[in-house]
Amino acid sequence: MKALLLLVVILAGVWLWRSRQIPTIKKKPPATALHPLDMVRCTQCGMHIPGNEAVQGKKGPYCSQEHLKQLEP
Numbered sequence: 001m002k003a004l005l006l007l008v009v010i011l012a013g014v015w016l017w018r019s020r021q022i023p024t025i026k027k028k029p030p031a032t033a034l035h036p037l038d039m040v041r042c043t044q045c046g047m048h049i050p051g052n053e054a055v056q057g058k059k060g061p062y063c064s065q066e067h068l069k070q071l072e073p
């Protein structure tokens with residue numbers, strides 16, 4: 001059991017060391033920059049709308065609450 005514990009400690013140390021190294025090599029862009037215009041398609045009418053403005057239903061995204069109610073009463 002001691003060997004296993006030692007292995008865990010070593011792995012944790014390596015993981016910690018690696019996680020510290022990554023930010024200096026590759027800077028992560030802000031999450032908002034990754035998907036500036038993530039367009040989704042309305043399940044009812046097929047209109048394209050920004051993902052943050054879409055109404056999320058069980059069958060998919062909708063352009064409005066009205067269309068959500070039409071397909072999912």
Ligand SMILES: [Zn+2]
Pocket residue numbers: 042043044045046047062063064067
């Ligand atoms: Zn629609």
